Amino acid sequence: MKSPFALLLLLALTPTGFAADKTEQRPVVWGAMTQNKGCVIFEESHKTSGMFWGVAVTTKTIGKLTVIESQNYNLGQDVILETPENMDDLMERAQTDQIKFVKIPKKYTPELLERARAACK
Numbered sequence: 857m858k859s860p861f862a863l864l865l866l867l868a869l870t871p872t873g874f875a876a877d878k879t880e881q882r883p884v885v886w887g888a889m890t891q892n893k894g895c896v897i898f899e900e901s902h903k904t905s906g907m908f909w910g911v912a913v914t915t916k917t918i919g920k921l922t923v924i925e926s927q928n929y930n931l932g933q934d935v936i937l938e939t940p941e942n943m944d945d946l947m948e949r950a951q952t953d954q955i956k957f958v959k960i961p962k963k964y965t966p967e968l969l970e971r972a973r974a975a976c977k
Contacts, residue, residue: 883972884959887950894929894955895976897969898922901962903937921959924969927976929955 883897898921906915919938923931931949936942949955958972 881961881964881968883968883975885956885975886959887947887957888954889956892954892956892976894927894953896926896929896931896955896957897924897972897976898936898957898959899924899962899964900938900959924960924972929953 901920901922902917903920904915904917906913921936921938923934936946946957950957956976958975960968960972964972
């Protein structure tokens with residue numbers, strides 16, 4: 857008979873990454889939620905830069921939003937870094953121009969893109 861401790865140890869060390877693959881991804885929506893006049897769908901990715909300092913390495917990761925499509929609105933640029941200043945600018949645009957923003961991950965499925973388009977309506 858196996859020890860209950862061994863069973864608990866086995867359960868504790870089992871990777872939980874399999875559950876994350878099966879979760880349903882949803883678009884993230886922000887900005888003017890009602891009575892919006894336009895919509896912009898972004899693809900979110902991350903940009904990592906690093907420096908080697910002899911014995912230490914420093915890295916910095918910044919989110920990057922790439923415009924996939926826009927409806928009734930021209931943002932003026934195709935790529936936006938997710939810095940606090942740029943995100944504040946997007947929120948200000950959303951309020952003044954009544955724009956809804958939708959964000960989906962870089963590796964999106966056609967179904968997720970359709971959900972993002974539906975969220976724009």
